[in-house]
Amino acid sequence: MIIINERLRNAILIALADKETMSILDCAMIKSKSMTEIVRETKIPQTSTFRKIKWLLDEGLLMVDSIVITREGKKSSLFKSVLRSIDVRYDFGNLVEVDVIHNIDPTEKIAVKLFSLNSS
Numbered sequence: 001m002i003i004i005n006e007r008l009r010n011a012i013l014i015a016l017a018d019k020e021t022m023s024i025l026d027c028a029m030i031k032s033k034s035m036t037e038i039v040r041e042t043k044i045p046q047t048s049t050f051r052k053i054k055w056l057l058d059e060g061l062l063m064v065d066s067i068v069i070t071r072e073g074k075k076s077s078l079f080k081s082v083l084r085s086i087d088v089r090y091d092f093g094n095l096v097e098v099d100v101i102h103n104i105d106p107t108e109k110i111a112v113k114l115f116s117l118n119s120s
Contacts, residue, residue, distance in 0.1 A: 011059035032065035032078035
């Protein structure tokens, strides 16, 4: 899917240019992760991780996949990357073209919800 929205296209390009932001997206690509898991796996300082996750959420590149209750009774959001693949093309005199493949599999989401209803 080619991104036409200029703001989203620019956000994707900015994310690709930042090593830590790319690490966060990579970390949450396959499996949804909490902020604590992302900090531990990427070794990015907690404050930077929090700030970058907030930016990624605001720009629509990361989503809250689910909210869980921890053993301590606190709510914890699990984050997942919205995009699985990004292809950027530049041709002299034309706009930068950003082509993406979404990371959201509708069948997987339906199956997870269906099986979570059966387990209660």
